[in-house]
Amino acid sequence: MKLGLRTVKTAIAAPIALMLANVLHLESATAAAIITVLSVTNTKRSTARTAFNRIISLTLATVIAAAAFLILGFNAAAFGVYLIVFIPVSVYFKIGEGISVSSVLITHYLSSQSLAPSLILNEYLLMILGVGCALIANLYMPNTxxxxxxxxxxxxxxxxxxxxxxxxxxxxxxxxxxxxxxxxxxxxxxxxxxxxxxxxxxxxxxxxxxxxxxxxxxxxxxxxxxxxxxxxxxxxxxxxxxxxxxxxxxxxxxxxxxxxxxxxxxxxxxxxxxxxxxxxxxxxxxxxxxxxxxxxxxxxxxxxxxxxxxxxxxxxxxx
Missing domain, CATH: 1.20.120.940 (Putative aromatic acid exporter, C-terminal domain)
Structure with a gap:
């Protein structure tokens, strides 16, 4: 079985993202590795677009989740309302690729029953580490x-x-x-x-x-x-x-x-x-x-x- 270049890059970048998240003592550090796996694409430009869209997606998700949780409480019903609003809005703004990743990070607010600034910063750092390692991994591309x-x-x-x-x-x-x-x-x-x-x-x-x-x-x-x-x-x-x-x-x-x-x-x-x-x-x-x-x-x-x-x-x- 032949390993592709994208597979090798992912196998190197994801553990690095995990190690960096642990060094920074981030909560749910494994999420950084998962984000890296999902963000390494076939080209530099598509990876850059993915990284940018996911940061925007997380910002949108955080605003909508904050409104839902603060009004309805940190419960399953509020999470459902968040999804009902967030998914169509993401599709409308053509950042649908960030729905799953952002929603996983939003569940950290739900499980912690908190929207503390330190927790929000934690989620942004996880996202930045994940997409950042993916971007760095894709800096090398063979000249075709x-x-x-x-x-x-x-x-x-x-x-x-x-x-x-x-x-x-x-x-x-x-x-x-x-x-x-x-x-x-x-x-x-x-x-x-x-x-x-x-x-x-x-x-x-x-x-x-x-x-x-x-x-x-x-x-x-x-x-x-x-x-x-x-x-x-x-x-x-x-x-x-x-x-x-x-x-x-x-x-x-x-x-x-x-x-x-x-x-x-x-x-x-x-x-x-x-x-x-x-x-x-x-x-x-x-x-x-x-x-x-x-x-x-x-x-x-x-x-x-x-x-x-x-x-x-x-x-x-x-x-």
């Missing part, structure tokens, strides 16, 4: 940027190959299923890569970097468009002469596609090819007309495919 850059390279290679395969397989119905499968495989890879990119971004507290996440989001949109293109191609019944320029367009894109490409050369080629198709003789029958309409639709989809990348390039240049 190299892996993400490798994901980008793999994505570029797979996308070029898919475009080349589409070019080679135009009008070959026997290869349609393999193209759809290739497209799905690439879509799944990009989805996983985007998830890793999001974790990378979440681990940069002081210098946010959403470039990689946005890059994979752009490629996912392109893959969705390619899937639509494949769907249209599966219904196209054109002659070789009708698709030869489309084949060249796919091939040219496969050769020139790159992360730093602004897409303008491909867009010009799409427009030139589109204009040549418009100048061709009008269709003579229904089937030819339907094929011509599908070809024009393909050009529009392919333009959308390139515009997605061009838009991404413009946004990157603007930043």
């Amino acid at each position: 940027e190299k892996k993400i850059q490798e994901d980008q390279q793999v994505t570029e290679v797979m996308l070029k190959r898919l475009l080349a395969d589409i070019s080679d397989s135009l009008n070959q119905k026997v290869k349609e299923q393999s193209l759809f499968e290739e497209c799905r495989t690439l879509a799944q890879f990009i989805k996983a890569a985007q998830k890793r990119a999001l974790q990378f971004e979440e681990n940069r507290l002081w210098s946010p970097n959403s470039y990689y996440f946005e890059y994979f989001a752009m490629r996912r949109l392109q893959i969705k468009t390619l899937s639509d293109i494949l769907e249209v191609l599966s219904h196209l019944q054109a002659t070789e002469s009708e698709v030869i320029e489309l084949r060249e367009l796919f091939s040219f894109t496969a050769e020139t596609l790159a992360e730093e490409n602004d897409g303008q050369a491909i867009l010009r080629k799409i427009d030139e090819t589109y204009q040549r198709y418009r100048e061709k003789q009008l269709p003579e029958n229904r089937q030819a007309f339907e094929n011509r309409a599908m070809l024009f639709h393909l050009f529009q989809l392919f333009q959308d495919f390139i515009e997605i990348k061009a838009g991404f390039y413009r946004e990157v240049q603007r930043v």
Whole structure:
């Protein structure tokens, strides 16, 4: 059985929180360890959010509990009233993750039959120790940027190959299923890569970097468009002469596609090819007309495919 980094961090941070609570002679010291266990998340930013939300949650819980206990007494009915008020208010302010932890700390007031300042301070120190040890534990995160850059390279290679395969397989119905499968495989890879990119971004507290996440989001949109293109191609019944320029367009894109490409050369080629198709003789029958309409639709989809990348390039240049 392989131990994950988060497990190791939790196993180290929780005992430290417990020892510190004991050194400070805090009541219910074990609560600090439990809070640490519940506060170590997968990324630095999410742990920081959790820590902040739990401090706010405890403050809200203490105010509501104080009102309930002072009016109704330190009893089960008062605790029930506290929960009836605290839970929906926490959900409304989007700090629901602190409900269970704060409520456990509130039971210390109930069991002690007291809201003494020293006891309130005790609960805050338990919370601060718990979330503080979790934050410190998550200061170390392995740098995954190299892996993400490798994901980008793999994505570029797979996308070029898919475009080349589409070019080679135009009008070959026997290869349609393999193209759809290739497209799905690439879509799944990009989805996983985007998830890793999001974790990378979440681990940069002081210098946010959403470039990689946005890059994979752009490629996912392109893959969705390619899937639509494949769907249209599966219904196209054109002659070789009708698709030869489309084949060249796919091939040219496969050769020139790159992360730093602004897409303008491909867009010009799409427009030139589109204009040549418009100048061709009008269709003579229904089937030819339907094929011509599908070809024009393909050009529009392919333009959308390139515009997605061009838009991404413009946004990157603007930043």
